[in-house]
Amino acid sequence: METERGNWTSMNPNGIRRNLATNDRPKRGVPEGLWRQCPQCKSTIFTKEAAARFNVCPECDYHFYLPAKERIQQLLDQDSFEEWFTELRPTDPLGFKDHREYSKRLISEQAKTGMHDAAVVGKGFIRGRPVVLGVTDFAFMAGSMGSVVGEKLTRAIEEAIRLKLPLIFVSGSGGGARMQEGILSLMQMAKVSAALARYDSAGGLYISILTNPTMGGVAASWAGLGDVILAEPGALIGFAGKRTIWNTVRLELPKGFQTSEFLLQHGLIDRIVPRKDLRTELARIVDYCERQRRRAPCSVDDHGNRTSEPFQLF
């Protein structure tokens, strides 16, 4: 699929361009990692402060890259996540080689991220509501979808059908479909979408959360198929890369082209939700959609939290 080279070769996962990071290094004597620079407002901020604010810039609300593990911690009730299908490993079906062999690239990506591939899926609870959750991590080959990502998401959907649970996928995929697995990556788009069709026919609620960036074959398959589609502010979302578009049409791209705000304006997503509010928002949407299906109302405490047993969706 169309892939933005700029997204993952010239940027590190924090969205900080490497040259910027070296040009504007924090004051001497301050250990690295304590401070980071916001790519949007350029202010130097205390890493811990950003972390305490969901990895959002305290000055301008820029949403930094968030690893899958932290995403899961932010969205789900503490220690409620049960990870599934951890036994799946990527391989190199085409014997793909550019300057480097794909098999070697995989090993170094695994070493760098501590992940086997770009997706994490499993089951957990959001304020007591059981859900199936899947997340793609931009740090692993730009969050691109190869066979393992496609298989994990498909199995997660099939489990959500079996367990009759709501489904939430969070996309962070600059690369779209993974070039190094060729046509097999393209076919993952069809595979996951077909599973979502079955889930839809079974009456399940699927919420898709688009984060920076969601491009190409990921945007053109599961990320674009939510019953409800939410996006974090300022995320890059689209089909073709900006460079490809510019090379084709040779026109200046509109201001804010392919951002969450642009998509909202053009009627392509339901809501833009700041990261700190996502958990509340998800619980609220799940309640709207599942309450209609439930026979008996659940009991809630004074704060609106459910006190009865978690129930099943459909």
Next chain:
Amino acid sequence: MAKLVLPFEKSIYQMEETLAELEAKSPGQADDAIRAMRRELVSLKKSIYSKLDPWQTIQVARHPDRPHTLDYINLIFEEFVELHGDRAIGDDRAIRCGFARLGDYRVMLVGQEKGRTLQERTACFYGCAHPEGYRKALRCMKLAAKFGLPVICLIDTPGAFPGIGAEERGQAQLIATNLLEMSRTPTPIVCVVIGEGGSGGALGIGVGDRVSMLEHAYYSVISPEGCAGILWKEANEQTKPLAAEALKLTAKHLLSLGVIDEIIPEPIGGAHRDHREMANTLKSYLVRSIRELRQLNSDELLEGRYQKFRKMGVFLTETAAT
């Protein structure tokens, strides 16, 4: 328009010229030398076209004289009743839809068209569809399913159009919706890549019960130019063939990867040399496929389609012991 001669076809054209000269000298009858040369020409075409490398295959797939959807509409279908427009934005000329008669069958035809004259090519953006094209294709497929008409999708696109309007109107989501809906549309769907299978733009009408390719077509996750630009930093005459090779995008590769069902043979020397023969071969493939698929009830059909794509992908499973 001057005839395009691909670099590896030069010897074929030279021999054809020589043969034509010989034949002109003795009109009406063929002597031994002519007969020998005709045989030689056939074996030359065979030997060149049986071992095209991936980059050469792409050049054949993009050959301007290669038969397009409109050619097949003329040569294969007894009737074509075009249905225009997506009922929302406009009528995308890069995807043509309509009722068509294929022998004894009435079908819905959905075909990507790249155009031949400059005017045609401009009108359909060189075969690159916009969101409205995908929306039109889907509404026609749903219409077909409602009345039990099988769907035939002819795929031939460099990719979905990368433009400002296309993004504003939801290119990604329209393709996504087609993938989801095609997987559960309850009527037989036969897809054939007749030339270029460019990425998501091809897959957007490419989910079916049978997916096959013409012998010299290609089908890829990204164009070799795009891939070379990203992984080799620059798309040039050296890197494009390398990317084409690495991507494993020929019909033979896709068959061995389990992505397509069949390779539909082309006339010797490629489809661009004999439209009629190509059309006949394609027609018999389409008729046979529809005849087979119509034996299945819709549950069997949809289960088979789901399992077909469900199996795609290659990965390893780590056992607990290691």
